Amino acid sequence: MLNISLRAEDVFHIGSLPVTNAVLLAFIVLVVLTVVSITLRNKIKMVPGMLQNIVEAMIEGALGLMDSVLGNRKTSEKYLPLVFTIFLFVLFSNWFGLVPGVGSIMIGHGADAVPLLRSPASDLNFTLALALIAVTMVNAFGVAAMGIKERLSVFFNFGSPIKFFVGILELISEFARIISFTFRLFGNVFAGEVLLAIMALLVPYLVPLPFMFLEIFVGFIQAFIFGMLTLVFVSLAVTPHEGEEAGH
Amino acid sequence: MLSDVSVRLIATAFVMGVGALGPAIAIGWIGSKSVEAIGRNPEASSKVQTMAILAIAFAEAVAIYALVIALIIKFVA
Numbered sequence: 001m002l003n004i005s006l007r008a009e010d011v012f013h014i015g016s017l018p019v020t021n022a023v024l025l026a027f028i029v030l031v032v033l034t035v036v037s038i039t040l041r042n043k044i045k046m047v048p049g050m051l052q053n054i055v056e057a058m059i060e061g062a063l064g065l066m067d068s069v070l071g072n073r074k075t076s077e078k079y080l081p082l083v084f085t086i087f088l089f090v091l092f093s094n095w096f097g098l099v100p101g102v103g104s105i106m107i108g109h110g111a112d113a114v115p116l117l118r119s120p121a122s123d124l125n126f127t128l129a130l131a132l133i134a135v136t137m138v139n140a141f142g143v144a145a146m147g148i149k150e151r152l153s154v155f156f157n158f159g160s161p162i163k164f165f166v167g168i169l170e171l172i173s174e175f176a177r178i179i180s181f182t183f184r185l186f187g188n189v190f191a192g193e194v195l196l197a198i199m200a201l202l203v204p205y206l207v208p209l210p211f212m213f214l215e216i217f218v219g220f221i222q223a224f225i226f227g228m229l230t231l232v233f234v235s236l237a238v239t240p241h242e243g244e245e246a247g248h
Numbered sequence: 249m250l251s252d253v254s255v256r257l258i259a260t261a262f263v264m265g266v267g268a269l270g271p272a273i274a275i276g277w278i279g280s281k282s283v284e285a286i287g288r289n290p291e292a293s294s295k296v297q298t299m300a301i302l303a304i305a306f307a308e309a310v311a312i313y314a315l316v317i318a319l320i321i322k323f324v325a
Contacts (some may be wrong), residue, residue, distance in 0.1 A: 004323055005323075006319065006320065006323055006324050068294055068295070068298065070300060073288065133268075159302065180306075180309045183309065183312055183313055183316055184305070184308070184309040184312050186311030186315045187313070187315050188312060188315070189321065190316075191312075191315050191319065194319065225301070225305040228298075228302065229305065232302060
């Protein structure tokens, strides 16, 4: 039978700290993205080359999409780093996890052989960390935009019993968002890995191909959804809520 | 009566089967309502689209929770 492990396996240790195969591939994605970004930035030209053109088009598209949610270009540019970085990191993590060799090249001997590389988002720690970062930053942006009193009054509102109850619900829903971010990305990527492994086991020729296309598509959609949801939560946190006392 | 492995297999299949019903209906409903809304008011198309994608992601997440439980039952303990 296949060795399908819910837990990412350790490949080596730095001192006493274990490094898993998912961490290894996430680090490789990090290095690739950083090197490409820095190279592009140093070689910015007024008349763009091909790569610069593509990246500019992508950023224009992302800013346009953020405009439709946030309202104006200035706010979009303010929150673009968080949202677009999350999108790019998850996207390239998912796509790098589909490259041949990930999951099949093993390290170790005999019964202890484990895959050297593994899709980062198939490790619950990766998705949990991203979810925590996203929700923490949403709250940080909320505090930065509206002040800490305003932000706390969303959760702890002693105006009336109903508002108090709604505040408690808001607090619970913050935690529910962390959980749903985590499990949505983890479930999609891990299930995709299991699906590809089983398909390759059953019919190694031709049949895994549509499933690879499905995984490419799912990788993109999940990255997009993670980014979009972060964007929507940021926009909810920084826009002042119901009409104030000068009601209308 | 039934062996441990059999019960585990049945449980996995049951969790996934039942867990996919609700989200499937929900996503179909969301899709139909958004298409209707766009048909009525083509100018609001991008707002409706954004909202629809968001709502579908939330609905799908519930199916994914069921999938994760099914995987845990099958492969871990």
